[in-house]
Amino acid sequence: MTILDIVTLPHELLRMKTEPVTQFGDELQQLIDDMIETMREAPGVGLAAPQIGRSLRLAVVETLPDYDEQGEEIEGTRDLYVIANPEVVWTSRQEVAGIEGCLSIPGYLGEVFRPEEIRIKAQDRYGRSFKLRLHDWDARIFLHEIDHLNGVLYIDRLTSKENFWTEEEYVAMMEEERGSEVAK
Numbered sequence: 558m559t560i561l562d563i564v565t566l567p568h569e570l571l572r573m574k575t576e577p578v579t580q581f582g583d584e585l586q587q588l589i590d591d592m593i594e595t596m597r598e599a600p601g602v603g604l605a606a607p608q609i610g611r612s613l614r615l616a617v618v619e620t621l622p623d624y625d626e627q628g629e630e631i632e633g634t635r636d637l638y639v640i641a642n643p644e645v646v647w648t649s650r651q652e653v654a655g656i657e658g659c660l661s662i663p664g665y666l667g668e669v670f671r672p673e674e675i676r677i678k679a680q681d682r683y684g685r686s687f688k689l690r691l692h693d694w695d696a697r698i699f700l701h702e703i704d705h706l707n708g709v710l711y712i713d714r715l716t717s718k719e720n721f722w723t724e725e726e727y728v729a730m731m732e733e734e735r736g737s738e739v740a741k
């Protein structure tokens with residue numbers, strides 16, 4: 558497997574609509590394996606094809622694990638998904654704010670509203686159709702990756718212009734908040 562280069566802003570591919578996946582042969586299997594490896598190495602919870610320089614409606618997503626009482630990751634509780642030609646078929650009206658970052662916009666974080674619950678359909682790595690119903694954080698990751706396939710980035714969806722920070726600013730802000738909570 559190969560670790561692929563992740564393209565960053567202002568690379569033009571990040572702003573373009575991608576092409577449908579039509580060939581599910583060896584070349585695609587290799588690409589998918591490389592994308593999974595690249596996502597894990599980064600590390601990230603999702604990676605879309607334009608981020609590694611390919612104009613394809615293809616992304617990989619790995620959900621967050623469950624943790625035991627000691628805060629250790631419970632093995633086997635992460636789910637890995639390959640989505641080819643995904644479509645969002647339903648979104649809840651209820652939206653939730655959450656913090657997002659992107660491997661193609663390194664060093665920054667922003668607050669984004671996303672639907673609390675979604676339903677999508679997609680094809681797996683072999684072209685078989687499947688449907689998924691996703692909540693909260695999982696829904697957020699999938700929507701972020703599907704946005705990439707349409708040339709949309711989370712910075713286009715910020716809850717406000719001010720809610721965009723460098724990682725250092727965000728950490729400092731969280732520490733300050735924690736400090737003020739203690740002070741109460």
Ligand SMILES: [Zn+2]
Nearest residue numbers: 658659660661
């Ligand atoms: Zn991203």
